[in-house]
Structures are given as structure tokens and as C-alpha cells.
Amino acid sequence: MLRRFRLEEPDTIQAASDLLVRFGDAARLYAGGTELLLVMKEGLVRYERLINIKQIPNLNQVKLDNGAISIGALATHRELTVSPVLRESLPALVQMENNVANIRVREVGTIGGNLCFAEPHADPGTLLLVLGAKLIAAKKTGQREIAVENFFRDAYETSLESDELLTEIRIPRPSAAGGLAYLKFGYLERPSVGVAVRVEFNGGEKKWIAEARIAVGCAGPAPRRVEEAEAPLKGKSIQEATHLIDEAGGIAGRASQAISDLHGSQEYKEHIVQVLVKRAFQQAVQKS
Amino acid sequence: MATASSKAAERQTIALSFTVNGRAYDLDVEPHELLLDVIRDRLALTGAKRSCDVQVCGACTLLLDGRPVSACTLPAFEARGKKILTIEGLAENGTLHPLQQAFIEHGGFQCGFCTPGMILTAKLLLDENPDPTEKELKHFMHGNICRCTGYKKIVESILAAAKKMRSGARSGKN
Ligand SMILES: Cc1cc2nc3c(=O)[nH]c(=O)nc-3n(C[C@H](O)[C@H](O)[C@H](O)COP(=O)(O)OP(=O)(O)OC[C@H]3O[C@@H](n4cnc5c(N)ncnc54)[C@H](O)[C@@H]3O)c2cc1C
Ligand code: FES
Ligand code: FES
Numbered sequence: 146m147l148r149r150f151r152l153e154e155p156d157t158i159q160a161a162s163d164l165l166v167r168f169g170d171a172a173r174l175y176a177g178g179t180e181l182l183l184v185m186k187e188g189l190v191r192y193e194r195l196i197n198i199k200q201i202p203n204l205n206q207v208k209l210d211n212g213a214i215s216i217g218a219l220a221t222h223r224e225l226t227v228s229p230v231l232r233e234s235l236p237a238l239v240q241m242e243n244n245v246a247n248i249r250v251r252e253v254g255t256i257g258g259n260l261c262f263a264e265p266h267a268d269p270g271t272l273l274l275v276l277g278a279k280l281i282a283a284k285k286t287g288q289r290e291i292a293v294e295n296f297f298r299d300a301y302e303t304s305l306e307s308d309e310l311l312t313e314i315r316i317p318r319p320s321a322a323g324g325l326a327y328l329k330f331g332y333l334e335r336p337s338v339g340v341a342v343r344v345e346f347n348g349g350e351k352k353w354i355a356e357a358r359i360a361v362g363c364a365g366p367a368p369r370r371v372e373e374a375e376a377p378l379k380g381k382s383i384q385e386a387t388h389l390i391d392e393a394g395g396i397a398g399r400a401s402q403a404i405s406d407l408h409g410s411q412e413y414k415e416h417i418v419q420v421l422v423k424r425a426f427q428q429a430v431q432k433s
Numbered sequence: 434m435a436t437a438s439s440k441a442a443e444r445q446t447i448a449l450s451f452t453v454n455g456r457a458y459d460l461d462v463e464p465h466e467l468l469l470d471v472i473r474d475r476l477a478l479t480g481a482k483r484s485c486d487v488q489v490c491g492a493c494t495l496l497l498d499g500r501p502v503s504a505c506t507l508p509a510f511e512a513r514g515k516k517i518l519t520i521e522g523l524a525e526n527g528t529l530h531p532l533q534q535a536f537i538e539h540g541g542f543q544c545g546f547c548t549p550g551m552i553l554t555a556k557l558l559l560d561e562n563p564d565p566t567e568k569e570l571k572h573f574m575h576g577n578i579c580r581c582t583g584y585k586k587i588v589e590s591i592l593a594a595a596k597k598m599r600s601g602a603r604s605g606k607n
Contacts, residue, residue: 147465147466147467147508149463149464149465150442150464151442151443151445151464152447152510178506178507178508179488179506182508183488183506186486186506193442194442223500246488246576247488247491247575248554248575248576249491249494249502249576250503250576252500252501253502253503253507334489
């Protein structure tokens with residue numbers, strides 16, 4: 146059962162931020178509600194007021210802007226799966242989105258709500274980490290850019306301030322001389338392990354890895370990029386890197402801060418990370 | 434997670450004008466009233482069921498402007514100005530939709546608790562993709578759980594309906 150609350154429906158970012166200042170802890174932003182209403186129904190949190198931000202115009206747009214891909218925080222998972230811009234420039238993100246939750250949650254849940262709730266068993270944050278995404282946070286007095294590496298603090302904790310809204314996700318357009326893959330594994334409702342791998346080749350010749358990025362999510366409290374696992378692959382040929390990928394995967398597993406829980410033991414998750422790093426690397430190379 | 438306030442909120446009403454199965458309604462709802470309760474308790478349309486209550490099982494599925502939602506976790510005010518289709522509105526002039534007919538003919542249900550949600554979701558699938566592969570069907574229907582049939586007969590029912598609809602039976606309505 147959902148307890149009684151009052152609804153505010155601001156139509157500007159400023160007005161929403163004002164309401165957050167005015168009502169403090171008694172109010173919460175509400176986008177799709179797919180996470181928030183669940184914890185409210187369970188009685189885990191109570192808010193006197195929900196601030197519906199869906200009346201703020203243009204916050205769900207997906208477009209190319211100065212060579213970067215711009216995703217509005219209110220874009221639903223489904224809107225991302227059908228976006229022509231993303232299908233053309235970032236098919237790996239479309240594929241990831243198409244495997245989030247189920248068809249009804251994808252219909253209503255937003256990418257902004259997914260990131261801001263920072264539930265550990267989530268997909269988008271991990272992929273955004275290898276894409277070098279920037280998150281735009283806005284409040285009454287202006288806006289700032291947060292690198293996605295600095296956004297996730299802990300389980301259910303982000304670096305957003307209490308009067309800030311996430312408005313946009315900006316992703317540099319991946320170069321043509323690279324490949325990208327996101328893979329997840331799980332048998333419960335939400336993913337148990339998620340891994341993203343991106344490789345960039347130099348000179349367009351596809352021979353040497355100019356840059357490799359690896360990120361791991363779900364296993365631990367927050368998704369993280371694992372630079373220690375990327376380092377051994379840099380400057381290597383595909384063949385050399387293929388020999389080293391088990392080692393890189395092992396490093397990523399140990400760095401994933403995996404915890405033993407309902408989804409599996411720490412050791413099990415670390416192993417799955419290793420396997421997924423290998424498979425994602427192979428896919429990324431194939432797609433390049 | 435943020436600290437929560439325990440002060441009770443004051444009452445507020447929101448005007449909800451919407452269409453359900455082609456019929457217009459004007460109601461007053463409170464912000465916390467869930468769409469499923471309004472549809473079941475106030476409009477007496479009990480086809481949609483509450484089962485898991487956490488957006489996992491699909492027993493509460495309704496089509497809102499043609500799109501699938503979990504009515505168990507959607508506030509009723511989200512339906513303002515929208516059109517809803519429930520299982521009660523699917524048959525036309527007493528003629529069952531090909532999916533309904535196929536579920537009967539192919540044993541697509543036992544207790545029937547999941548069936549309204551299964552059929553509405555399958556309707557959307559076939560409207561978007563009249564000739565789905567079994568893999569596409571399973572991906573689309575992943576969020577609809579059945580505790581009786583073991584799914585095989587549900588898949589058969591949907592594929593049979595798809596075939597019938599392609600051969601020109603009836604396309605169904607929104
Ligand atoms: C059954 C189920 C299965 C799921 N499976 C997956 C899965 O496989 N992978 C996955 O990644 N996720 C999964 N999810 C999570 C899903 O992606 C999120 O529920 C959804 O995207 C959250 O978005 P929302 O708009 O509904 O958020 P809300 O519930 O509206 O908000 C969530 C939180 O974020 C805050 N918030 C929302 N928008 C903003 C904003 N713009 N700025 C600042 N704060 C904001 C709210 O105040 C609230 O605290 C699943 C969820 C369910 C219910
Ligand atoms: S009752 Fe709504 S999804 Fe299960
Ligand atoms: S027929 Fe009983 S749950 Fe599906």
C-alpha cells in the first residue's frame with residue numbers, strides 16, 4: 146500500500162530545485178516512479194511530497210549536439226531503444242537498454258531515475274563508465290558537469306546535491322576505429338554482474354590497441370572503471386591482448402569489490418567478471 | 434537512502450479524465466491512489482490482477498495509450514488525458530480477439546490469473562511484429578509470469594493467433 150502524499154508538478158528545473166530547497170527531506174523527485182514507489186510501498190521510506198518532474202519540457206530528448214550524444218534524463222528505457230540517433234551511433238547502448246528489466250519497466254522507468262537511485266544491480270552506469278560520459282546536474286543557481294566516474298559514491302548514493310536534478314547525460318561519440326560491448330549475467334530479476342569493454346585502435350589499422358576501457362557493475366556496491374585491468378592491454382596487438390585478457394579479467398574481478406549475497410558468493414562473482422571481460426573483449430574486437 | 438519524514442501528508446485531489454475501453458470517465462483521485470485500484474475498485478473492471486505488486490509478474494498489465502504498464506505501481510494520475518485498454522475491452526461486439534480465441538483453443542491458460550496480462554502484452558507484440566520468432570516472443574513476454582502452464586502452451590497460443598491474424602482475420606484495436 147502506498148501512503149498518502151502530496152504531488153507537486155513544476156514545469157521548470159528552477160522550480161523543481163526550489164521545491165527541493167523548500168521541503169528538504171520531506172520531498173523527493175519523482176520521474177517514472179519504478180524504484181521510488183516500490184520502496185514507498187514497502188514503507189522503507191516516507192515522503193510527504195513527490196515532485197513530478199515529467200512536466201518539465203524537453204528533458205527526454207536524445208540528440209547529437211556538437212559531436213556529442215545528448216540524452217535527456219527523463220528519456221525512458223524504451224525511448225532509448227527506439228532512438229534513431231542511438232541506433233546509428235551507439236548500438237551497444239540500445240542493446241543494453243533493450244535488456245533492462247521488462248517491457249513495462251522499460252516503458253515507464255527513466256535513465257535518470259536509474260542513475261540517481263544508484264541501485265547496485267543496474268546496467269547503464271557500467272556502460273557509461275567506458276564511454277567517458279558526463280552527467281549534467283542543474284539547480285536554481287546554475288549547472289555543473291560531473292564525470293560519471295565521480296557520480297557513483299556507494300550503493301544508493303551519488304554525488305548529486307540535495308537541490309540538484311540530473312538533467313542530461315553527454316556521451317562523446319565513439320570513434321569509428323573502436324568497438325564496444327556490454328554483457329551481463331544473472332538469474333534473478335536484476336543483473337548479478339555487468340561488464341563493459343571498449344577498445345580503440347590506432348591509425349584506423351585495427352592492429353594496436355591505443356586504448357582499452359573496462360568497467361564492472363552489479364557485483365559490488367557501485368559500478369567502477371578498472372584501470373588496473375586496462376593497463377596490460379594498452380599498446381598490444383589483438384593477438385597479444387587476447388592472450389592477456391584472462392589476466393585482465395582476473396584483475397577486474399578482484400577489483401569489482403564483489404560481495405557475497407543472494408546473487409552469489411564473492412568468489413563466484415569474481416569468476417563471472419573474468420569470463421564476461423573475456424567475452425566482451427572478443428565482441429568489442431569483432432564489432433570494431 | 435535519504436532520511437524520511439514521518440509527518441502525514443494532507444489530502445489533495447487531482448481531476449482524472451480518461452478513457453477506459455472507449456468510455457470516458459471523470460474522477461477525482463488522490464496522488465497515492467494506484468491505477469490498478471481505481472480500475473478494479475472504482476470502475477469494477479477486475480480482469481487486471483494484483484499478484485507480485487512489484488512490477489515483476491505482469492498480472493496487472495494494462496495498455497496506456499497503447500503501451501504496457503504495471504498498474505500495480507503506477508499512480509492513477511498518470512492516466513490523465515489517456516486511453517486505457519483492459520482485457521474487458523478487447524472483444525468486439527461479443528467476438529473474441531484472435532488471441533483470446535487461440536488461448537482457449539490451445540490451452541494457453543489454467544487458473545487464468547496471468548491471462549489478461551499475457552493477452553494484452555501479446556496483443557502489443559503482434560501489433561508491432563506480426564510474425565515474431567519464438568526468441569523475439571520470449572524476450573517481449575519476459576516480464577509476464579505464469580505459475581501454471583509452463584509457458585509452452587502460451588507460446589503456442591500466441592504463435593497460432595499470429596498466424597491467424599496474418600492470414601487476415603482481424604487486426605485488433607488499440
Ligand atoms: C522489476 C524490475 C526490474 C529491473 N531490472 C533492471 C535491470 O535489469 N537493469 C537495470 O539497470 N535496472 C533495472 N531496474 C531498475 C530500473 O531501471 C529503474 O527502476 C528505473 O530506470 C528508474 O527510473 P524511474 O524514472 O522510474 O525512477 P524513480 O523511481 O522515479 O526515481 C528513482 C530515484 O531517483 C531520483 N530521481 C529520478 N530522476 C531524477 C533526476 N532527473 N534527477 C535527480 N534525481 C532523480 C528520485 O528522486 C528517486 O530517488 C529494474 C526495476 C524493476 C522494478
Ligand atoms: S502485480 Fe503488477 S507486475 Fe505483478
Ligand atoms: S494460468 Fe495460472 S498463472 Fe498462468
